Amino acid sequence: MVAANSTQPLSITLRVWRQADARQPGKFVEYQARELSPDMSFLEMLDVVNDQLTVKGEDPIAFAHDCREGICGTCSCTINGKPHGPGRGVATCQIYMRTFRDGDVVTVEPFRAAAFPVVKDLVTDRSAFDKIQSAGGFITVRAGSAPEANGLPVPKPDADLAMDAATCIGCGACVAACKNASAMLFVAAKVSHLGLMPQGQAERDRRVLAMVGTMDELGFGNCTNYYECSAACPKLISHDFIARMNGDYLKASFRAALKPESAGASGGV
Amino acid sequence: MHFFGSLFRSSIGRKVLMAVTGLILIGFVIGHLVGNLQVFQHPDHLNGYAQFLQQLGPWLWVARGVLLVSVVIHVWAATVLTLENNRARGPEAYRIKHTIRATLASRTMRLTGYVVLAFVVYHLAHFTWGSVSRESFKDNLELYTMQSDYKFAGIPVVKAGAEVHDVHEMVVLGFSHPLVSLFYIVAVGLLSFHLLHGLDSMFQTLGLRSGRWSGALRTIAVVFCVTYFAGNLLIPGAVLAGNLRPHTAGPAFSSR
Numbered sequence: 001m002v003a004a005n006s007t008q009p010l011s012i013t014l015r016v017w018r019q020a021d022a023r024q025p026g027k028f029v030e031y032q033a034r035e036l037s038p039d040m041s042f043l044e045m046l047d048v049v050n051d052q053l054t055v056k057g058e059d060p061i062a063f064a065h066d067c068r069e070g071i072c073g074t075c076s077c078t079i080n081g082k083p084h085g086p087g088r089g090v091a092t093c094q095i096y097m098r099t100f101r102d103g104d105v106v107t108v109e110p111f112r113a114a115a116f117p118v119v120k121d122l123v124t125d126r127s128a129f130d131k132i133q134s135a136g137g138f139i140t141v142r143a144g145s146a147p148e149a150n151g152l153p154v155p156k157p158d159a160d161l162a163m164d165a166a167t168c169i170g171c172g173a174c175v176a177a178c179k180n181a182s183a184m185l186f187v188a189a190k191v192s193h194l195g196l197m198p199q200g201q202a203e204r205d206r207r208v209l210a211m212v213g214t215m216d217e218l219g220f221g222n223c224t225n226y227y228e229c230s231a232a233c234p235k236l237i238s239h240d241f242i243a244r245m246n247g248d249y250l251k252a253s254f255r256a257a258l259k260p261e262s263a264g265a266s267g268g269v
Numbered sequence: 270m271h272f273f274g275s276l277f278r279s280s281i282g283r284k285v286l287m288a289v290t291g292l293i294l295i296g297f298v299i300g301h302l303v304g305n306l307q308v309f310q311h312p313d314h315l316n317g318y319a320q321f322l323q324q325l326g327p328w329l330w331v332a333r334g335v336l337l338v339s340v341v342i343h344v345w346a347a348t349v350l351t352l353e354n355n356r357a358r359g360p361e362a363y364r365i366k367h368t369i370r371a372t373l374a375s376r377t378m379r380l381t382g383y384v385v386l387a388f389v390v391y392h393l394a395h396f397t398w399g400s401v402s403r404e405s406f407k408d409n410l411e412l413y414t415m416q417s418d419y420k421f422a423g424i425p426v427v428k429a430g431a432e433v434h435d436v437h438e439m440v441v442l443g444f445s446h447p448l449v450s451l452f453y454i455v456a457v458g459l460l461s462f463h464l465l466h467g468l469d470s471m472f473q474t475l476g477l478r479s480g481r482w483s484g485a486l487r488t489i490a491v492v493f494c495v496t497y498f499a500g501n502l503l504i505p506g507a508v509l510a511g512n513l514r515p516h517t518a519g520p521a522f523s524s525r
Contacts, residue, residue: 078363081364081367112358114360117359179371180354181358181359212279212281220357222280222350222353223280223284224378225466250281250285253272253282
């Protein structure tokens with residue numbers, strides 16, 4: 001993807017979605033970004049454009065960003081139709097201008113999903129993910145000091161697999177990339193990373209039922225196994241976790257129907 | 270009740286319904302094809318087989334009931350899920366529509382599904398109800414006299430000398446219209462394409478697919494779909510090519 005003139009400064013035309021707030025209609029506005037260093041990150045390029053807009057007295061382009069090193073999941077942006085832009089396994093902040101060619105027209109849109117309403121320009125409200133997390137993406141145990149690391153042995157393959165799922169930074173690219181705006185990869189990653197660990201077993205059934213139930217209520221779409229999500233994921237989390245969650249959900253639903261309940265738990269009737 | 274409730278209400282539950290009904294229907298189309306390939310044998314085989322199915326009486330209706338319910342649930346789940354998916358994108362679509370790796374088969378499931386549904390209705394009208402191509406429908410053909418016993422699983426189920434519907438003749442006459450045959454070939458081709466994504470998806474939805482064997486599963490799906498299509502192509506293909514002829518007008522099929 002590196003252009004031939006990767007050491008030369010380049011100029012591009014930006015076609016950016018501008019929307020004042022959630023209630024007003026948005027539209028695409030074109031900006032010229034000239035004499036850019038190829039070593040600039042995509043977000044640095046937006047900073048430069050915003051500086052120029054500010055000098056001219058115009059409203060700068062609002063975009064979400066924080067760590068700028070691909071670990072926080074704050075930056076979003078759909079660049080030329082692909083969430084997080086043209087790279088593979090990287091977030092928007094890890095896209096460099098050398099990826100583009102001089103004279104390119106680059107279209108920048110917010111992540112599009114009914115569950116992620118636009119706050120302003122390229123910034124979307126992704127708190128739907130927080131709601132899914134608070135429905136069951138945790139382990140209900142005393143949160144004191146860190147326990148002795150070898151106190152609870154975990155087989156290495158399980159730990160590795162759980163870590164693959166745990167790399168999810170909750171950016172929402174899976175939803176943005178899915179043609180159905182489904183949150184299955186995010187929920188699958190969160191369900192699996194705890195479900196694979198011994199600490200997560202006690203609440204495994206309750207967790208998957210609650211998180212999938214909340215996901216459904218929030219208006220995300222349904223999985224049709226396009227596997228666009230895992231291809232767009234900046235952490236390349238596998239859609240195998242979706243299969244795992246499907247199996248978990250099915251077993252949990254079945255067990256929930258048969259599980260005996262303590263008389264005390266239901267009020268001692 | 271909670272279990273069945275969540276099957277019909279939750280996103281994953283509805284997909285499980287898609288997968289399970291899809292599996293039932295795949296089972297049916299395999300059996301249907303294998304049964305119909307008997308057309309390449311002596312007319313006793315297909316005619317005896319058809320008579321045997323008719324003799325099942327109430328069991329035939331149980332099987333038809335299961336298939337009908339499967340089709341209804343499959344189409345219902347697809348419709349409900351698709352309507353939700355259309356809403357989930359939100360008020361604005363992307364200006365740049367970009368596909369990273371979703372296969373053509375996966376992106377055309379709805380379209381191929383519509384064609385297959387229309388084809389199923391036509392196919393029933395053609396060979397079951399006799400509302401199209403009436404002149405070659407089994408009710409309007411001379412009865413066929415079985416020349417030997419028809420055995421199913423080694424048990425003689427239709428005796429020699431029995432007067433049965435001439436299904437063999439109906440099939441051959443039915444496929445001798447090139448346009449009808451062409452429609453069958455196209456529709457079954459699209460059904461095979463539908464199954465390519467469907468078979469793969471079924472394992473994913475039931476939680477039985479993983480990276481370990483996803484490559485093998487894909488190969489199995491491709492081999493299955495190609496074989497299924499080839500098997501289906503054989504019958505109208507042989508009629509059009511003149512290898513399969515009406516048995517009343519000479520030998521059942523030429524040996525050239």
